[in-house]
Amino acid sequence: MSIAAFFTIALLATSPEAKDIDAFVRKAMDRVAVTPGLSVAVVKGPDVVMTAGYGVADVSQGDAVDADTGFYIASATKAFTALSIAAMAERGELALDAPLETWTGKSPLPADVAASTSLNDLLSHRSGLKNEPIAFRAAYSGVHTPRLMSALLAETRRSQPSGTFRYTNTGYNLATTLIEDRFGRGWRAMVDKAVLVPAGMTHTTSRIDQARRTMRVAVGHTPGPDGRMVPSPLQKTDATMQSAGGLVSTARDMARWLEVQLNDGVVDGHRVFPPGLVASTHRSLVAQQTTFGPYVRNGYGLGWQIGRYGDEVLIHHFGNFAGSRAHVSFMPQRGLGVAVMANEDAVAGELVDLVADYVYDRFAGRADIETHYDAELAALVARRDKRLKGLAVSRAERAARPWSLRAPxxxxxxxxxxxxxxxxxxxxxxxxxxxxxxxxxxxxxxxxxxxxxxxxxxxxxxxxxxxxxxxxxxxxxxxxxxx
The missing domain is CATH 2.40.128.600 (Lipocalin)
Structure with missing residues (x-):
């Protein structure tokens, strides 16, 4: 048995809550049956309740997931990027609420945009701006250089009134492109120096190509032609890891991240961020009124959704991309946080949310927890079957279409x-x-x-x-x- 596996089991053995969570995850993985691998971190106040891994990182290889397996966390990256920029503001290098023109200097960004937009606007999705070339190149094609991205700032347009919430990657891509232009500091270096190193997150990285050579990294999965999970044809590379969605992390490292959030910059009993800095990213900067599954969302801060689960305030951010899914959340009043990551998202991606909900309800002492979650699992299995059937029908219909190109x-x-x-x-x-x-x-x-x-x-x-x-x-x- 590896040291990592022994440590995970030792954590589980010390807590009745962790034992119940472990039993639920095993049952859920067995019943849902399409999620190849999953990892969990649970933190209560300054204490790590559990870190654990389940299933396999890659169905074609069969390597077991443990607490040190890396998972792509997609848009949950935004909270790391935002904290690194907030740290720049804390040091007086720039101002979050000032017009961009006050610190960017000469820039291809249209002058009217630079005069009417702040970093707070960009990072809270209230800028009303769009820039399709930068967003597409950063997250999808991967064809870009710092000089090219700088030139493409000129393509920025206003697509809706400033102050209106609209969730996109664009604000983060614009913010980090402008910062690299002005300070010569890429987003990777910013996040490394300002966030990952102080937090001691030694197995969290934006360099996924290197990570695959030095640690086990879970592969994103999608349903193949027969409905069984296969590695997704689209996997992240260094070129498509970007400031709005570009980190790989482990359950053990995400436990440290949750500690940082719950304890305002204190981890392992040591202050690693200035007082108030982390907490400042949790304050809502723009209103919204939406729901996502069981979660109500009424605001957005710096890289965090602000909302509720039941009667409790839930600060959270999720992420998904081409076969990867992440749930990161915490309840500040209860001092409880959860991170769940999986390498499947299209058929039963809600499993990560269901595991997190179980954790919160288990700690709250929900009386009907087993009955409730049996019903939730049954509903998820029904949705799984409906989605798989829909994919099969769609594929069959497409295969029957006549070829529509007239020429050779x-x-x-x-x-x-x-x-x-x-x-x-x-x-x-x-x-x-x-x-x-x-x-x-x-x-x-x-x-x-x-x-x-x-x-x-x-x-x-x-x-x-x-x-x-x-x-x-x-x-x-x-x-x-x-x-």
Whole structure:
């Protein structure tokens, strides 16, 4: 038995709550049956209640998940990025609530945007701005350089009134691009120095390619043609790890992150962040009125959703991407926090939320907890079956469609470019069209419209590529011209 495995078991053995949580997770994994691997961290005040791993990191390899297995946490990264920027403000390097123009200097960002937008606006999703080229390149194609991203700041537009909440990656991408322009400091270096090193999170990193060489990293999974889980065709690389969603972490490290949040910058009994800095990121900066499953959301701070679970304030952030799902949350009044990470999200992604809910209800002493969660698991299994059936039906319907391209396949091949969005390559492979955009690639299927094909550059999400003569294609509202 490894030291890590023994440590996890030792933690479980000391707490009746942890024993019950462990039993529930095992039961849930068995009943849901489509989640390859899952990890859990639970913290109460200054104490780690449990860190544990379940299942496998990769169905094709069978390596067991433990408390030191890395999982991609997707948009839960935003809280780390926001804290690193808040730390810059604490040091007096910039002001969170001042117009961007006061510290950015000469920038390609449109002058009216720089004069009317602050970092608080960007980080709380209230800026009303959009910049599709930067967001697409950072998270999906991976084709970018600091100089190119700086130039693309000029593509920033206002899509809705300032002050209105609209959740996107754009604000974080813009903020860190501007900071790198002004200070020569990339977001990775910022998060490393200002957050990960002080917190002692030695197994959390934005460098996923290196992480795969030095530690076990869970692979994102999606349903294959027969419905069984297989590694997702789209996996994160260093080039697509970005400030709005770009960290890999472990259950053991996420326990430290929860300690930092619950104890205002104190971990292992030592103050590692200035008093009030961490707490400042928990204050709502913009109102919203939405629900996400059992959670009510009424605000957003710096990298955190502000809301409630039942009658309790719940500060939280979730994340998902192409077969990975993360839940990070804490109840400040109860001093209780949970992180759950899984390597499947499309069929039963809510399992991570269900595990977290069980933790909160177990500590609250819910009387009907077993009956309630048996019913919740049954409902999740029913949704799983419905989703798998829907995928099978959709695949069969698409396979029956007639091919809608009139000319020979080679007629459509070539490199198509959009000055802002980048390049799409259409190639022929074994008689089929394949569409590529940087890190993204998908075989083309028949589409319903003439001179069009359907692709899944993002797994399980259909997109249409329409060929327009002469030598043009339309993808996601953008026109690309063949070179």
């Amino acid at each position: 396949t080679r007629t459509y091949t070539g490199a198509y470019e959009n000055p802002a969005m980048g390049r799409i390559d259409v190639v022929e492979h074994d008689g089929r069209l394949v569409v590529k955009a940087g890190a993204l690639a998908s075989a083309a299927e028949a589409a319903a419209d003439p001179e069009s094909v359907r692709v899944e550059l993002i797994p399980l999400t259909g997109q249409i590529v329409r060929f327009e003569a002469p030598g043009k294609l339309l993808y996601d509202g953008q026109t690309y011209v063949r070179r």
